[in-house]
Amino acid sequence: MNLAVTVGPGGSPDENGETTIDALLMNGATMEVGAVASMRYVKDGIKAARLVMQHTKHTMLVGERASIFAISMGLPGPTNLSSSESMEKWTRWKENNCQPNFRKNVVPVDSCGPYQPKDNLGHNKGICSEANSIGTIESRTCLVGPHSHDTISMAVIDKMGHVAVGTSTNGATFKISG
Numbered sequence: 001m002n003l004a005v006t007v008g009p010g011g012s013p014d015e016n017g018e019t020t021i022d023a024l025l026m027n028g029a030t031m032e033v034g035a036v037a038s039m040r041y042v043k044d045g046i047k048a049a050r051l052v053m054q055h056t057k058h059t060m061l062v063g064e065r066a067s068i069f070a071i072s073m074g075l076p077g078p079t080n081l082s083s084s085e086s087m088e089k090w091t092r093w094k095e096n097n098c099q100p101n102f103r104k105n106v107v108p109v110d111s112c113g114p115y116q117p118k119d120n121l122g123h124n125k126g127i128c129s130e131a132n133s134i135g136t137i138e139s140r141t142c143l144v145g146p147h148s149h150d151t152i153s154m155a156v157i158d159k160m161g162h163v164a165v166g167t168s169t170n171g172a173t174f175k176i177s178g
Helices: 045-055 063-072 084-095
Strands: 021-027 032-039 060-062 106-108 115-117 151-157 163-169
Touching (some): 021 045, 032 045, 045 060, 045 063, 045 163, 060 063
Parallel strands (some): 032 060
Antiparallel strands (some): 021 032, 021 163, 151 163
16 A cells, blocks of 8 residues: 555554544535544544534534544444554654654654753754745755645536535644644
8 A cells, every 4th residue: 555645544644653534625605614633533534524514513623522423423433544554654653763753843852752842052953944045944845745645635616616625634644643
């Protein structure tokens, strides 16, 4: 399985090794929005986001409660969203001292945390952003590339000109949980 192109079950694990799903759906005609984030145990994030949009007055549900809501509305679950491949990827990352990661201005107590705010002695180990020659801060692009995330987004227009958009992702590989 090529994890770089997998969204959903078996996709990018977070720094705790768990695969979670984020999804958003928007109806451009009604401006209704539904979303789930950091959802565990439910495979279909877009269907869960649609249930939030159609059957709640909320915009987003998060984490364990997003999963409980989706299952209570009839989506299959609970199911483990991790796969042997995603767990292997996470294990290799742990063996590489949890690098790269998405933390900044901290130092690990051991190779993979816990982390503490770094002192002001100018330690920059692991920090990707730095000032360029004209003094502006470069982005942290060293953490984000074609193999560090797995997002699918779509925009559709029907014959009447109504627009709908949706996106589903496991997020950046080894992102901070939550």
